[in-house]
Amino acid sequence: MTDENARDCVGPPGLPGPPPVGASALPSGTYDGTVVLVTGGGTGLGRAIAAEFARLGADLVIASRNADRLKAARDELAALGGRVTAAVCDIRDPRRVREVFDTAGEAYGLPDVLVNNAAANFPVPAEDMSPGAWSAVVDITLTGTFLMTREFGRRHLAAGTPGSIIDVGASYAWTGGPGFAHSAAAKAGVKSLVETLAVEWGPYGIQVNGLVPGLMPHGDMTAEIRGNLERAEDTGGHRVHDQHRPPDDKASRQPALRVGLPRELGWAATFLASPYARFITGHTLVVDGANWQRRDLVSPPVVTVREQLGRAAFEG
Numbered sequence: 001m002t003d004e005n006a007r008d009c010v011g012p013p014g015l016p017g018p019p020p021v022g023a024s025a026l027p028s029g030t031y032d033g034t035v036v037l038v039t040g041g042g043t044g045l046g047r048a049i050a051a052e053f054a055r056l057g058a059d060l061v062i063a064s065r066n067a068d069r070l071k072a073a074r075d076e077l078a079a080l081g082g083r084v085t086a087a088v089c090d091i092r093d094p095r096r097v098r099e100v101f102d103t104a105g106e107a108y109g110l111p112d113v114l115v116n117n118a119a120a121n122f123p124v125p126a127e128d129m130s131p132g133a134w135s136a137v138v139d140i141t142l143t144g145t146f147l148m149t150r151e152f153g154r155r156h157l158a159a160g161t162p163g164s165i166i167d168v169g170a171s172y173a174w175t176g177g178p179g180f181a182h183s184a185a186a187k188a189g190v191k192s193l194v195e196t197l198a199v200e201w202g203p204y205g206i207q208v209n210g211l212v213p214g215l216m217p218h219g220d221m222t223a224e225i226r227g228n229l230e231r232a233e234d235t236g237g238h239r240v241h242d243q244h245r246p247p248d249d250k251a252s253r254q255p256a257l258r259v260g261l262p263r264e265l266g267w268a269a270t271f272l273a274s275p276y277a278r279f280i281t282g283h284t285l286v287v288d289g290a291n292w293q294r295r296d297l298v299s300p301p302v303v304t305v306r307e308q309l310g311r312a313a314f315e316g
């Protein structure tokens with residue numbers, strides 16, 4: 001067997017895996033005495049981000065609508081060291097948003113770091129999308145992010161204190177997201193907010209950055225987002241493209257040949273808000289193993305969003 005054949009059999013290794021849970025690139029105690037507010041911090045990627053701040057000494061406020069999930073996450077995060085407060089809040093409601101900052105202030109003081117992670121999403125062809133469906137996703141993902149950001153900015157400007165904001169985005173802010181017109185438009189708005197407010201608030205010492213996860217499966221994924229990933233494993237719609245490939249899985253569809261781990265997003269977040277990233281603002285960092293840059297030499301056949309979602313032809 002030639003070397004080339006040997007490589008064919010084994011295949012390329014993909015990007016190396018990350019260090020283990022609990023590791024950190026930042027010095028221990030980087031966030032001692034710091035308050036970090038994470039929206040959607042009770043589940044999935046938000047909880048993973050909160051965990052990395054907690055390991056580095058931060059006091060946490062996690063905010064979202066579901067009190068039970070928040071409570072479970074609070075107990076888990078508290079075991080990592082710092083203090084954790086859970087605040088029930090729908091980020092679409094400006095009054096509740098103010099109250100969350102009041103709660104945080106009473107517990108620990110004005111948060112130094114705001115992570116706008118909460119968002120909403122489900123796949124639906126644009127022609128089937130009701131105004132209510134559009135509003136639900138845009139109001140949570142974009143308007144909710146704005147309301148949290150505005151409150152954080154107002155309080156820091158009034159106090160004359162610096163701060164750091166991280167907005168969790170999605171790569172279809174650049175590319176568009178077929179099947180996710182509402183979410184892609186909202187995330188494009190979030191990316192624009194990052195770039196606008198970094199300039200507006202830089203003079204006051206407030207950094208604003210974006211952070212985009214790639215495919216990072218986790219146990220809290222909604223059934224519909226999980227269903228979308230499962231569809232990606234059904235090669236039926238891509239038979240021509242895939243006929244010479246081994247049985248498919250999520251990892252084989254990523255240039256990294258692996259999916260991302262939530263802690264890899266958490267590490268990026270703790271870097272962006274740290275003293276070592278003070279001159280980085282208005283930037284959106286993509287942590288996705290280059291998946292969003294992927295193009296094939298020969299494009300696969302087009303499969304409409306309706307077909308991908310298993311929907312019959314639109315009849316008005």
Ligand SMILES: CCCCCCCCC/C=C/C(=O)SCCNC(=O)CCNC(=O)[C@H](O)C(C)(C)COP(=O)(O)OP(=O)(O)OC[C@H]1O[C@@H](n2cnc3c(N)ncnc32)[C@H](O)[C@@H]1OP(=O)(O)O
Binds near residue numbers: 132134137178224
């Ligand atoms: C490209 C790369 C690939 C990669 C694919 C992966 C993409 C990754 C990028 C981003 C990922 C994420 O954001 S992941 C985050 C996902 N997490 C979440 O969504 C959690 C939060 N979600 C939710 O709470 C709910 O799902 C949501 C509906 C959005 C909000 O709840 P509300 O109680 O506010 O809203 P409801 O009253 O239930 O519904 C509001 C309206 O939305 C409609 N609606 C609700 N679900 C609907 C659905 N599945 N399909 C159509 N319409 C729906 C209802 O009929 C209502 O419309 P009317 O009847 O007309 O009034």
Ligand SMILES: NC(=O)C1=CN([C@@H]2O[C@H](COP(=O)(O)OP(=O)(O)OC[C@H]3O[C@@H](n4cnc5c(N)ncnc54)[C@H](OP(=O)(O)O)[C@@H]3O)[C@@H](O)[C@H]2O)C=CC1
Binds near residue numbers: 216
């Ligand atoms: N997972 C992935 O592969 C990708 C995720 N992303 C982004 O990462 C972030 C986290 O996603 P992920 O962890 O996967 O998703 P989850 O569904 O686990 O998290 C969404 C969080 O948002 C909270 N939330 C939703 N609506 C509201 C609201 N109105 N007010 C307050 N909180 C709300 C939810 O809590 P509750 O229900 O308690 O309100 C939940 O904790 C999102 O911004 C998402 O767009 C981007 C690309 C890929």
